[in-house]
Amino acid sequence: MSNAAVAAEGRMYEFTTQSGSDTIAVGRKLADLLKPPQLLLLGGDLGTGKTTLVKGIAQALDAADPDEVTSPTFTLMHEFDGTRQGKPVKLYHLDVYRLESERQLETIGLDDLLTPDALVLVEWGEKFKSIRKRATGEILITSEGGDARKITVTLKE
Numbered sequence: 001m002s003n004a005a006v007a008a009e010g011r012m013y014e015f016t017t018q019s020g021s022d023t024i025a026v027g028r029k030l031a032d033l034l035k036p037p038q039l040l041l042l043g044g045d046l047g048t049g050k051t052t053l054v055k056g057i058a059q060a061l062d063a064a065d066p067d068e069v070t071s072p073t074f075t076l077m078h079e080f081d082g083t084r085q086g087k088p089v090k091l092y093h094l095d096v097y098r099l100e101s102e103r104q105l106e107t108i109g110l111d112d113l114l115t116p117d118a119l120v121l122v123e124w125g126e127k128f129k130s131i132r133k134r135a136t137g138e139i140l141i142t143s144e145g146g147d148a149r150k151i152t153v154t155l156k157e
Helices: 020-033 050-060 102-106 129-134
Strands: 002-005 010-017 038-043 077-084 087-095 118-123 137-143 149-156
Touching: 010 020, 020 050, 020 149, 038 050, 038 129, 050 087, 050 118, 050 137, 102 129
Parallel strands: 038 118, 038 137, 087 118
Antiparallel strands: 002 010, 010 149, 077 087, 137 149
């Protein structure tokens, strides 16, 4: 696992992982970097480890054990209660892959989720202009062959 930082319009972090357990470990590190309120696009092809990364974030926030975190593809959203630096935090993991319109997206109540104590991670959020506009950053996971992954995190200032 390696990382480097710096971006022109904010902060950028890069990590390389070799396994699912490495990806979970990166998620635990990211939990320290993510300060509520945040709405992050969680991008990457199917099977690149987006949910695996969320497992680590949830674990670091004492919101859920990794085996309790599953993909919200069919439920659209999973909600977890955790703590960050001794303060309550809400972790929302959304998957909007199956949604086709802004109107369908409105039924989720995204605005209601964006509270001062919330971390909102949205898989496939780049499909929707309204989500891209509100996003405070992006986590992009790309396959580097086999189980290797490159995780690029960009946080706006």
